[in-house]
Amino acid sequence: MHSPMRTPLGRVRGLGSARSGTEHFFVQRLTAIGTLILAVIFLCIVISLLGESYNTVHATLANPLVAVVILLMLLSITVHMRIGMQVVIEDYLHNEGVKVLAIIANTFFTTVIGLAGAFAVLKISMGG
Amino acid sequence: MADSPPRIVRPISPHLQIYRPLFTMVMSIVHRITGMALYFGTVLLVWWLLAAASSPNAYTTFANVAGSWIGRLVLLGFTWALIHHALGGVRHLIWDTIHGFGPKERVLLAKATLAGSIALTIIVWAIGLAVKS
Ligand code: HEM
Secondary structure, three states, rough: OOOOOOHHHHHHHOOOOOOOOHHHHHHHHHHHHHHHHHHHHHHHHHHHOOOOHHHHHHHHHHHHHHEEEHHHHHHHHHHHHHHHHHHHHHHOOOOOOHHHHHHHHHHHHHHHHHHHHHHHHHHHHHHO | OOOOOOOOOOOOOHHHHHHOOHHHHHHHHHHHHHHHHHHHHHHHHHHHHHHHHHHHHHHHHHHHHOHHHHHHHHHHHHHHHHHHHHHHHHHHHHHHHOOOOOOHHHHHHHOOOOOOOHHHHHHHHHHHHHHHH
């Protein structure tokens, strides 16, 4: 494989793009549009709840429509911010070990955010 | 793959620091910074949801912090970062259609993003304060 007779280009030629070269780019755009729409609705929900009591907030979040909007937004945001942060990591962290650790931490963080938020919404929805 | 030492040392393009900052360049950097700020800001969103799912006490704690001066300042920054990043994102989506790259359009889009983000943030907060009182 690492024959000194092969040029760097020769070594990677034919390996293809792993069929995922543009996936991050596309999903980043997809989630940008999704988040844009959902965040506008979410902002309206938040404004309507400003200064309201716990009971009102709880009842609003229990509304299926509100819950679904927030769940979708959490999904869209966490996918979007995970890819976004990975790009930033790949741009600035050049030490292979540090880079891999940062990418792992990024996945952990975004998963925790998404799951914790979804759990909270579902718990309220299910009457908790 | 990438760790094989390069045989030829090729010239590397000059780094960011040596360029005079341009408006469009700064806006690009701000898009990245607001993206990072929103990334960590999602902790507040989840705190709010978890507090509402936990107990009236937990919710009061959240509401007190969010309603404090520091809390409001952070939320104001959050609002602006979200709107600025969203408009910046729309700018990216326009570029994706191969439009908006001309010298005039670039500056116009950048100005519209900045002015729009500030105006919309003020409007959103004005509505918020009006609704609350
Ligand atoms: C809370 C919501 C959001 C978070 C946490 C977030 C986070 C991020 C992060 C961390 C990046 C990477 C920054 C970079 O590479 O410079 C990014 C990029 C991007 N964001 Fe967002 N974002 C959010 C909302 C939005 C919205 C609403 C839009 C919509 C229009 C959007 C559009 C984009 C686009 C198009 C990019 C790619 C920019 C590029 O290719 O350089 N984002 N976002």
